[in-house]
Amino acid sequence: MLTYNTQLKDIKIPEYGRNIQSMVDYALTIEDRDERNAAAHAIVRIMNTLFPVANKNDEDAQRRYWDHLAIMSDFKLDIDWPFEEVITEQSLTPKPEAVPYDTGIIGLRQYGRNIESMVAMIADMEEGRDRYELVTMIANQMKKNLLAANRDDNVDERILKDLYEMSGGKIRLNPGDIRLHEYNIVEPATKKKKKK
Numbered sequence: 187m188l189t190y191n192t193q194l195k196d197i198k199i200p201e202y203g204r205n206i207q208s209m210v211d212y213a214l215t216i217e218d219r220d221e222r223n224a225a226a227h228a229i230v231r232i233m234n235t236l237f238p239v240a241n242k243n244d245e246d247a248q249r250r251y252w253d254h255l256a257i258m259s260d261f262k263l264d265i266d267w268p269f270e271e272v273i274t275e276q277s278l279t280p281k282p283e284a285v286p287y288d289t290g291i292i293g294l295r296q297y298g299r300n301i302e303s304m305v306a307m308i309a310d311m312e313e314g315r316d317r318y319e320l321v322t323m324i325a326n327q328m329k330k331n332l333l334a335a336n337r338d339d340n341v342d343e344r345i346l347k348d349l350y351e352m353s354g355g356k357i358r359l360n361p362g363d364i365r366l367h368e369y370n371i372v373e374p375a376t377k378k379k380k381k382k
Contacts, residue, residue: 296335309353
C-alpha cells in the first residue's frame with residue numbers, strides 16, 4: 187500500500203524536504219553524544235550543499251543552518267552547538283508588548299471618542315467662520331450617530347444641548363443659529379423567499 191505525504195508527520199521547514207527532516211528525526215534517536223554531534227554536522231553539510239550560499243565563510247549563513255536544525259528538531263537535539271547562543275523556541279515567538287489602551291470614560295457614548303476630542307479642540311478655537319463650519323460638520327455627524335443609535339424627536343435640540351455639555355459651555359448655539367441636515371432613515375430590506 188502506498189504511503190501518502192498527508193499521512194506522514196509534518197515537516198518543520200518544508201524547504202529542506204522530507205529527507206532532511208528524516209535525518210534530523212534519526213539524529214534525535216542516537217544515544218551516543220559524539221555520534222549525535224557527527225550526525226548534526228553531516229546534516230548541516232548536506233543542507234549547505236543543497237542550499238548553498240554565495241559566501242561559504244559567511245557566519246550568519248552558517249548560523250542559519252544550525253538554527254534551522256534546531257527548529258527542525260523541535261529544539262530537542264542535545265549536541266555541542268558551534269555557536270554560543272542557540273536559538274530557542276521563546277526567541278522565535280517572543281511575547282508581544284502590551285498595547286496601551288485609553289481607558290478614559292466617554293461622556294456620551296453614542297457619539298464616540300473621536301467626536302468628543304474634536305469638540306474639545308474646536309471649543310478652544312477663536313470665534314469665526316472656520317469654527318462655525320467645523321461645528322456645523324461635527325453637529326451633522328453627531329446627528330447621524332444619534333439617529334443610528336435611536337430615533338427620537340427633537341434630535342436637533344438634543345445635539346445642541348450635547349454640544350454645549352461636551353464643550354464645557356464653550357459652544358453655545360441656538361436652534362436658529364445652525365441648520366442641520368435632514369436624514370432619511372431607511373429600514374434594511376428583508377428578503378422573503380417565495381414559496382413555489
